[in-house]
Amino acid sequence: MLIITRKEGEVIAIGDDILIQVMLADPHGVRLGIAAPRDVVVLREEVLERQREDAP
16 A cells, blocks of 8 residues: 655646546545546445445
């Protein structure tokens, strides 16, 4: 796992076409903006796990 520090407004690039920007960071949490191609599925972990549990 890569751990990096970013400030509000700074961006992390994954490959050539996925960007993650720190939109807000405060004591309550971090808000991220994710720009990715439409064919890339972006889910919160709890949603992904729920989908896995519900799969036959």
